[in-house]
Amino acid sequence: MSTELIVALIKANIVLGVLLTNTILLIWFERKLVAGMQSRVGPDRAGPFGILQTVADAIKLMLKEQILPLKADRAMYLLAPIVALVPSFLIFMIIPLGPNLNIEFGGENYIVEFVGADLNVGVLYFLALSSIAVYSVVLAGWSSGSKYPLLGGVRASAQMISYEAAMGLALVPVILYSGSLSLVDIVDSQSGNLSSSIPILNSIVSFIPKWNVFPQFVAFGIFFIAAVAEVNRAPFDLVEAEQELVGGFHTEYSGFRFAMFFLAEYINMFNMCAITATFFLGGWLGPTFENFLPPFLSSIMPIIWLGVKTFSLLFIFVWIRATLPRLRYDQLMELGWKRLIPASLVWLILSAVVLGLREFGLPWS
Amino acid sequence: MFELLIFFLPASVLIIGALIVVFAKNPVHNAMGLVMTLISLAIIYITLNATFVAMVQMLVYAGAVMTLFLFVIMMIGVDKKEQTSDSIKGQTFLVSGVFLILMSLLGYVAVNSEFSWNLWFPAVDYVVEGTPQLIAGTLFTTWIFPFEIISILLIVATAAAIALAYDSKIRNKDA
Numbered sequence: 310m311s312t313e314l315i316v317a318l319i320k321a322n323i324v325l326g327v328l329l330t331n332t333i334l335l336i337w338f339e340r341k342l343v344a345g346m347q348s349r350v351g352p353d354r355a356g357p358f359g360i361l362q363t364v365a366d367a368i369k370l371m372l373k374e375q376i377l378p379l380k381a382d383r384a385m386y387l388l389a390p391i392v393a394l395v396p397s398f399l400i401f402m403i404i405p406l407g408p409n410l411n412i413e414f415g416g417e418n419y420i421v422e423f424v425g426a427d428l429n430v431g432v433l434y435f436l437a438l439s440s441i442a443v444y445s446v447v448l449a450g451w452s453s454g455s456k457y458p459l460l461g462g463v464r465a466s467a468q469m470i471s472y473e474a475a476m477g478l479a480l481v482p483v484i485l486y487s488g489s490l491s492l493v494d495i496v497d498s499q500s501g502n503l504s505s506s507i508p509i510l511n512s513i514v515s516f517i518p519k520w521n522v523f524p525q526f527v528a529f530g531i532f533f534i535a536a537v538a539e540v541n542r543a544p545f546d547l548v549e550a551e552q553e554l555v556g557g558f559h560t561e562y563s564g565f566r567f568a569m570f571f572l573a574e575y576i577n578m579f580n581m582c583a584i585t586a587t588f589f590l591g592g593w594l595g596p597t598f599e600n601f602l603p604p605f606l607s608s609i610m611p612i613i614w615l616g617v618k619t620f621s622l623l624f625i626f627v628w629i630r631a632t633l634p635r636l637r638y639d640q641l642m643e644l645g646w647k648r649l650i651p652a653s654l655v656w657l658i659l660s661a662v663v664l665g666l667r668e669f670g671l672p673w674s
Numbered sequence: 675m676f677e678l679l680i681f682f683l684p685a686s687v688l689i690i691g692a693l694i695v696v697f698a699k700n701p702v703h704n705a706m707g708l709v710m711t712l713i714s715l716a717i718i719y720i721t722l723n724a725t726f727v728a729m730v731q732m733l734v735y736a737g738a739v740m741t742l743f744l745f746v747i748m749m750i751g752v753d754k755k756e757q758t759s760d761s762i763k764g765q766t767f768l769v770s771g772v773f774l775i776l777m778s779l780l781g782y783v784a785v786n787s788e789f790s791w792n793l794w795f796p797a798v799d800y801v802v803e804g805t806p807q808l809i810a811g812t813l814f815t816t817w818i819f820p821f822e823i824i825s826i827l828l829i830v831a832t833a834a835a836i837a838l839a840y841d842s843k844i845r846n847k848d849a
Contacts, residue, residue: 430725433726433729437736444741451748466748
């Protein structure tokens with residue numbers, strides 16, 4: 310067994326553990342937050358502040374009976390929850406969590422990259438896997454052999470395909486600015502502060518970190534809207550509109566298989582926020598306070614910064630859910646195809662022109 | 675040993691997927707078999723150090739094209755039985771005859787040329803990595819003309835699809 314293999318195994322296990330624990334926290338976070346926004350108490354029985362409620366729910370779901378509908382297509386019905394869960398874990402692998410670590414082990418120095426895998430095609434990998442996730446919804450909807458899931462599945466596939474296009478297009482200007490498809494390089498390109506060639510502006514602007522969100526605010530908006538739609542959260546949750554479709558594509562699922570869909574949804578939500586933070590908010594970058602804090606604390610500061618950014622975005626996700634009513638189906642399609650995609654195309658051309666001018670100067674000079 | 679495993683695992687999944695495409699009765703199973711084939715092919719691309727091609731394969735074929743296939747299959751409905759009788763008389767014999775002729779032709783060429791039966795998959799030059807930079811570098815310099823021609827072709831196809839789907843009567847009703 311080579312060292313690389315051992316490191317890869319450890320990383321995979323850490324990712325698994327972090328994502329599972331994090332989901333427990335996230336569900337509690339959302340339920341408490343929505344309860345607060347609706348003047349309710351929310352979960353408060355299990356554990357302090359009800360924080361163990363999700364654990365109790367998970368155990369309950371695991372012990373419940375698994376029902377296989379009579380008209381279900383057995384193979385596809387069993388495959389769908391797995392297809393939902395696997396891409397969500399794989400996407401997390403490419404999110405950089407911090408700078409390279411120096412580990413001394415057995416008298417030798419190892420440099421460990423603090424990321425599951427630094428791919429030179431990271432952005433494409435992310436888009437490819439999020440398009441694979443569509444299958445789970447389609448398959449679950451179709452294979453259940455029932456009307457509500459089928460309607461939910463058809464809606465979901467149309468929605469996810471439409472918003473994927475806008476999401477991919479909104480990422481292109483970010484790639485142009487960073488000059489790389491690797492997420493590690495994209496984070497590195499955001500280090501430092503903004504600068505301006507005008508002296509007065511420069512003194513104001515030089516306090517602001519060089520995050521992509523400032524030059525790319527339109528792309529950020531488009532990406533965030535598309536991200537909410539891509540993970541089928543309110544106000545784009547037509548996929549599982551309770552009032553019309555009972556539970557949408559997972560109506561016929563029960564027990565642990567339902568839990569797998571639930572888990573995948575929350576992991577996807579977390580991934581989307583972490584990816585948004587990486588692309589637009591500087592990822593793990595932030596002051597580490599090396600002079601004030603003990604070395605251990607300052608070395609985990611990058612993770613804390615990424616966590617703070619991710620959870621702020623998650624707060625916005627939940628906030629939107631508690632505030633906005635659901636879109637109608639035609640409104641949803643119109644927003645995707647007639648607003649977001651043209652806007653992202655125009656923004657792409659604009660940022661390409663600006664970058665070209667910055668790089669090569671005016672064409673007549 | 676490890677490399678062998680990494681090749682044979684996706685390769686066998688690929689063949690199983692291809693067999694599902696051919697033999698499964700249910701169109702959704704066929705489509706999923708094709709997805710299996712495409713994804714395992716992408717994994718083989720990665721082992722050959724062509725990461726960009728692998729990701730594009732996943733994104734375009736497995737992600738976009740096959741999702742549309744599934745969508746269409748679901749919309750049309752899969753309850754109908756597959757048509758198993760010959761619509762052209764003797765089509766089975768026709769197809770197997772053509773297949774035999776083609777295979778014997780291929781065999782003839784293979785035997786009479788200097789084709790060596792080295793069935794081991796070729797060693798990969800790991801110095802050259804299929805990075806986006808490398809592909810963009812050659813695509814936008816040496817191959818810029820064919821690239822632009824293909825983009826025009828795609829635009830023509832898109833415009834034609836819109837023109838075919840566009841119903842002028844509906845528009846007049848709106849106005």
